Structures are given as C-alpha cells and as structure tokens.
Amino acid sequence: MNVIIAPDQFGAGMTSTDAAEAAAEGVRKAAGIEAVICPMADGHAGTSRALLYGKSYETVSVTAADPHLRERTADYYVDEDGHAFIDSEAILGLQLLEPNERQLLDTSSTGLGQVMAHAAGAKSITIALGGTASVDMGLGMLEALGAKIRGEDGSRLQHLRTKDISGAAAIQFPTKKLPPIRVLCTSFYPLTGMDGAVYRTGRQAGESDSVMEFLHQAVLNTVPLFPVPDAAAKPGSGAGGGIGFALGCLGAELHEAVVYTAGVHQLAAKLQHASLILTGESQDGMPEHTSHVVPYIQKLAEQADVPCADMTITTDRTGDTRATVERAAIEAIRPYLK
Template sequence: MRVLVAPDEFAGTLTAPQAAAAIAEGWRRQAPDAEVDLAPVADGGPGFVGVLHAALGGELVAATVDGPFGEPVPAAWLLAGDTAYVESAEACGLALARDGRAEDASSRGVGELVAAAVAAGARRVVVGVGGTATTDGGAGLLAALGAHADRPLDQGPAALAGLGAVDLSAARARTADVELVVAADVTAPLTGLFGTVRASGVERGIAEERVVVVDAVLEAWARVAGRRAALEPGAGAGGGIGYALGLLGGRTTSGVDLVLEAVDLPARARRADVVVTGEGRFDHTSRTGKAPHGVARVAEAALRPCVVVAGEVLVGAREMRALGVEAAYAVVDDVGAHGALDRAYDALVVTAARVARTWAR
C-alpha cells in the first residue's frame, strides 16, 4: 500500500516534518510493508521557508531583524534563482508574542526581510503570511521599507491612533522593480465583520473588549493609506501584512497552493492509495486557506481518499465531507489534552497507528 503523508505543523508542538515522521512511524507500526511518502507542507505560516527549501533547494540566508517589540530576532529567508521566499512568522510569529502587548506588536521585521531580499537582487519576493502576532495593518513592514507618517508606523496598532497622513513613495520606489507575492493562509479583508481583528485578534492577544477599537484603528489607517486594497481578499492575512504588500502592488495567492505545487503534491497523490494530512486543530478555519483543505482538494482531484489526523477535531461529519475529507481522527481522543501537548510526537504516533488499522490494507 502507498500512503502519502502531507501534514502542516502542529502549532506549538511539532513542525510539519516532525508531524510527518510521527504519522509515518505510527502507520508502519500497524502496516510495516506500507510504502510511505513524506511530504510535509505549509500554508504561508510557520515552516513555509523550511518546506520550500527542502522542495526547491536554493540558499538559506541568515538575518537578524526586529521582532514584534523591537527586540533582535534571528530569521532566515530563501533565495532560489531570482525568487526570494520570506516567512513572516520568523520575524513576528505568535511564538514571539508577549502577554498584554498585542497592540504594540509590529511587522517591521518582515519589511526588513523583504528589504534584504530586494538588496540581494531578488526579482520576485514571495512573502508567506500566517501565524503572526501582529495586527498593525502592515504599517511596520512599510516603515522598514521607507514609509513615513505623522504617527509611528512601527509600534503596533496602538500607535496608529490619530494618524492623519502617510507617505508611501519611498517604499514604493524601493520595490518598484520587484514582483511582490503574498502567500496567504486566509482570505479575510483587512477590516469589518470578517476582517483580521474580528477573525484572529483575540488569538493574537487582543482583549475581547478591544477588538472593535483596534478594528476602527485599522479602518482609519486604511482610509489614509488606501481604502481599496483593504477590501481585497487576503488583505487581512498576517494582521494586515497582506494589505501592506497590496499597497506596494503585490498580488495575493494561496500559500498552500503555492507550496503544494512546489512539492509536486498532485503527482505524488496520484501515485498513492490514500492521502493523510493534519494540523494542530481541525476546525472551521481549516477551509479558509489552511493546509488540510488544500491537501484534500489535491487528493480529490487525484480520486484518492483523504483523512485528517489532528490534535483536536472540531468539525462534524457533514462539514468534513464538504472539505473533501473522508474521516478525521483526534489525538486528544487517544491520550487526552495533556498527553497531546506534553508528549506530542509519541501521541501522534499512537493516533496514526489507529488510523492505519482502519485504512491500511
């Protein structure tokens, strides 16, 4: 039997390659003769650059940039040919968040990575946008590229209150000869009922009672910087990093689709008998540009069944089918919530073996 294992990271516990290895180990415990093809994936969030480096080769370039609160953080971007790949989460990911400071978090470090790629001669810069701690409308990114305003742009959304004018000319000139691509994990606009603050602000640490206030700040920011770009699907990716890159002429694409093409997943799915994907939490957001939905679509096109292994499964059978998933299995059902977090790799092995008992032949 041929099994294609293509999970995303299990946020906070396992990288995508670690998750793939655990699923493969569990499957082989139950079906030792299975041919298992490991294809870890990403959707633009954490792991984006690592997965693409494994698939495309190229040169990883080390950098030190400003973290979300101005502290130096190590990061790396990938240069493959004349295309650079940047991972926003390396500069301002949720792992760098600080309790109580969500409204001070800046995307400046992402702009510094883009600037480094442009300075190195990249003609195309693809920015993976997902898993960030920032909700600053990409203002910090623009500041790093030379934008100026009458309020600080690189001190988070709190500092944008009262903004009256912004000059993007230097940032636009700096990126004028470069194709900018936003590899987004969501299709949310910048503001409004389905905007980035209402969709993910609390997850990033914004207090519930402040969600409306921060959304209004971003609405005002968009009125000054450019309203039309704020309405585009994906403008809300990364707390507005998608919006900022759109102001510079960037176009938005699906991060997971970009990765799946790079790892040649369609051809690999056609060679498999079953496709296994996964992530930390399989819930309603999984259909908005996340990896499992993308993998399931590839499996469906190849006429192969797709099953999900996740830390938690929070969707019902009907929604699961709508996503193109045959079945989903939760690690917490086998080992409990503490076991899923404290012994993440071993717990995933156990659940993968349970999946194989049903699907191996």
C-alpha cells in the same frame, strides 16, 4: 500500494516536514513501502520549509525587531535558485510575546520589513503570512523598507506601532526596488469589517472591544492614504493584521497558502496515481481541525476518489515526538492494509 503523506505541523515543536518524515517511517514499518512525502502548510510558521522540501536551500539569520521592536535573531531561507522565503509568524507571531504583552496598540510589523530589506537582492520573495501580533496595516514594515509616514502637521512618524496609524495623514511609499513578492495568506479575509483584520486579530489577542473599535476606525481612516484603497475589500488584504493589504499595494500576488502549497507539491496530479493519502495535525482538545490543511486535503482526496486517513492526535502542548507521529501513521494506515 501508493501512499501520499501530506500533514500539517504537529504542534509548535514539529514542522510538517518533520511530521511527514516521521509518518513515512511509520508507513515503512507497517506496510514495507516508501510513501510520497508532501509536507503541507497554511501560512503559519514552517511554511517555508514545507515549500522547500526536497530542495537545497540556505538559512539566513538576520537581526530584526520583534512585535515590541526589541532586537532578536530571525531566519529566512534562500533556495538554490536565489529565491527567498520568509515566515512572518516567526518574526511577528503572538507566540513571541508573553500573555501580558499582547496589547495590539503597542505592536509593530517593522521586523518583517527589516527581513524583507535584507532579502531584497533575491530573485523573488515568498512571504508566508500567518498570525501576527500587530494590526498596523503594515506601516511598520513599510517604514523599514523606506516609506515615510507623516502626521497632520507634516512631521515624520517613526518607530511605528499599531496605535500610530490613527495619526497618519500621508504615506510616501518606498522607492527601494524589491523583487517580485508572493504572499501566502493563512486566512483569506478582508482588511475591514467585523470579519476583518482588526477584529480577528484582536479577538485572538484577547483585546478589549473599545480598543478594537478604535483601531477599526483608524484603519478605515488610513485606507485612503494607500495607492490602491479599493484593495482593502480584496480577500487576503486583512491577512497579517493588514500586511496583506500593504503588500498588495506594492504589487504583490496574494494566494491562499494551503492551496498554493498543494500546487507546489503537484498534489492533485499525484492523487491520480495514489491508493491512499495520510494527513493530520495535533489538536489541543479542539472538536474541529484548527488548521486549513486537513479539511483541504480531505476535499482533494474526495475529488480524486482516493481514501484519506486522518492521523490527527491530541496534544497537551508539551510537544509531540517523532515516535508519537510514527505511531499515529501506523494506526491510520492499518485499516487499509490487506
């Protein structure tokens, strides 16, 4: 029996890597076999570790700004070949802010730019672009990389926050040379429109309609200042509150995170020799899967005509233990044991 384990993270306290290893222990106990571990991710925190599974890498700690420009320690990773991996959500995520701090107007993407600048000596930079607290079109990030943003009177705008995009009249892009950048987007939506960055992020943050309307108009007015304004309609440009758009203008490649992660693990090829694949996540009482991972794995399994067992569990957000995931894997595989 050839079993593949390809889960998403199980709550904020368990990455997909840890969940996959816990599930593998459950398979070992239930079936006495070693499963093939392929930790999955869709761009949220933990994506870098999922991509680096089975490889040697170094964790690099750096001081960077949180969404409110407060200094904190952020980590990124550099593999044995010198390629850097950054989880934007660990730097800019809504989870870093208290509920009463989640006003879009006061947030910034500066911290991501600071981490990128620190990693600029790498052979390449892969950025997992998950949920972010800002919708500043990446202007804060660009400023940290050396860009100069000026207002109508020619004065330089500094320490940029989302509200400042309405005052931008010119953008001088950074001249600092960066390595090739690959962006892994959680959601492949555009920058503008009702299904774009402002309204999606605004709804997640609980922002008012008036603020979202103001910001959306500011985004529309600022798009022409970028070197590739047509990229605003490109899928993925709205990821990370418009950071996808800014990085695309810097020449970055944009990918759908879950598809890219499956490719790194050569999942489609491994399914050709599989008897069963296990996937899953933790849900907070939601009727449907909240990540992109489980539906995508189910789709791949169907295409390969391989049974797919779902070990998704419901959590109250108090954190899931290895034992919980291990038991879920045992229950998921049991019907397939002869």
